[in-house]
Amino acid sequence: MKGMKMMITTVTANPAIDRTVIVENLRLGSVNRVIRSRVDAGGKGINVAKNLKNLGDEVITLGFLGPNAQYIIDCLEEEGIKSDFVKIKNDTRTNIKISDISRGEVTDLNEYGPEVSEEEIELLKESIFRYAEKSKVLVLSGSLPLGVPKTFYKEIIKEVKNKDLKIILDADNQALFYGIEERPFMIKPNLHELEDIVGRKLETLEEIIEEGKKLNKKGIEIVAISMGKEGSVVITDDAVFRVKPLKVEVKGTVGAGDAYVAGFAHGIYRGLSLEETIKIAAALSTSVVMKEGTGAGTIEEVNALKDKIEIERIER
Numbered sequence: 347m348k349g350m351k352m353m354i355t356t357v358t359a360n361p362a363i364d365r366t367v368i369v370e371n372l373r374l375g376s377v378n379r380v381i382r383s384r385v386d387a388g389g390k391g392i393n394v395a396k397n398l399k400n401l402g403d404e405v406i407t408l409g410f411l412g413p414n415a416q417y418i419i420d421c422l423e424e425e426g427i428k429s430d431f432v433k434i435k436n437d438t439r440t441n442i443k444i445s446d447i448s449r450g451e452v453t454d455l456n457e458y459g460p461e462v463s464e465e466e467i468e469l470l471k472e473s474i475f476r477y478a479e480k481s482k483v484l485v486l487s488g489s490l491p492l493g494v495p496k497t498f499y500k501e502i503i504k505e506v507k508n509k510d511l512k513i514i515l516d517a518d519n520q521a522l523f524y525g526i527e528e529r530p531f532m533i534k535p536n537l538h539e540l541e542d543i544v545g546r547k548l549e550t551l552e553e554i555i556e557e558g559k560k561l562n563k564k565g566i567e568i569v570a571i572s573m574g575k576e577g578s579v580v581i582t583d584d585a586v587f588r589v590k591p592l593k594v595e596v597k598g599t600v601g602a603g604d605a606y607v608a609g610f611a612h613g614i615y616r617g618l619s620l621e622e623t624i625k626i627a628a629a630l631s632t633s634v635v636m637k638e639g640t641g642a643g644t645i646e647e648v649n650a651l652k653d654k655i656e657i658e659r660i661e662r
């Protein structure tokens with residue numbers, strides 16, 4: 347077993363305590379009553395790890411964690427998820443999610459996150475390098491807290507990239523822009539993030555696919571573009587797939603993108619076919635939108651939804 351790559355590592359540079367408040371007919375500038383509220387351990391890599399643990403994969407999650415974030419550690423321990431965070435001086439952020447059940451909309455108020463020092467950044471980098479050696483899949487997700495250079499993901503990809511380690515990058519803006527330059531194995535921008543990096547609005551599916559293909563041509567093997575209630579498209583060297591959304595009762599969309607990424611990490615880790623992987627990703631993310639708060643999907647939910655996912659091979 348020595349030297350075998352056994353695990354998936356997820357990185358959350360900017361974890362969050364997600365506080366979801368459920369309201370009816372949110373009125374800005376007025377007093378609103380909160381019907382109920384909940385707190386979840388959040389942040390993209392943490393959510394990916396929660397889904398992967400539910401699917402039975404060997405996963406560890408890394409990142410920065412402030413002195414106020416014992417709650418996150420407790421949640422992860424309770425779910426049996428391994429973690430190895432760099433403990434930092436400043437507090438982890440709290441992200442507020444206002445879920446308006448009358449309109450079926452969630453409004454996210456995401457903080458920038460704590461200021462992180464150069465020494466703390468070095469510690470996380472070293473830790474990622476160490477775990478990458480033992481990993482088959484490395485998931486780099488989410489925003490970067492203050493003080494972390496926008497080239498952070500790019501530098502990591504450059505250092506650890508090799509044919510035995512598949513890197514999934516799920517970031518936005520400059521962190522994604524620079525990260526792409528080192529050609530991770532996969533990226534999963536949502537439509538808005540894709541528009542940000544291409545610098546224009548994309549009105550049609552053809553335009554979206556065109557831009558996805560350009561990214562694939564740069565050497566990114568899987569470009570998955572998620573489009574919320576419109577489903578997703580997946581572009582590889584060999585094919586373009588349109589993944590139809592399922593019509594379900596939506597209770598909260600927070601964590602849907604992370605579940606989608608987890609589905610891919612799972613499929614890649616287990617060597618599943620691309621079509622099976624896409625179905626798992628779509629099923630996991632669908633199960634998350636059917637839950638309040640920052641949800642994660644389960645094996646039972648994936649099994650119940652997976653075969654309902656329709657995938658259309660549109661070209662190549």
Ligand SMILES: Nc1ncnc2c1ncn2[C@@H]1O[C@H](COP(=O)(O)OP(=O)(O)O)[C@@H](O)[C@H]1O
Nearest residue numbers: 536572573574575577578591602603606628631
């Ligand atoms: N309203 C919705 N109805 C059904 N499925 C949804 C809905 N919103 C998201 N999803 C599922 O979750 C996936 C990821 O959602 P998306 O909102 O694009 O990600 P992100 O959270 O990264 O913005 C979609 O491709 C789809 O499978």
Ligand SMILES: O=P(O)(O)OC[C@H]1O[C@](O)(COP(=O)(O)O)[C@@H](O)[C@@H]1O
Nearest residue numbers: 388389390441488489601602603604
């Ligand atoms: O790191 P970012 O981009 O600020 O996003 C953090 C937020 O995104 C989440 O990870 C959810 O992400 P998705 O809805 O894209 O899956 C929350 O848990 C967290 O509050």
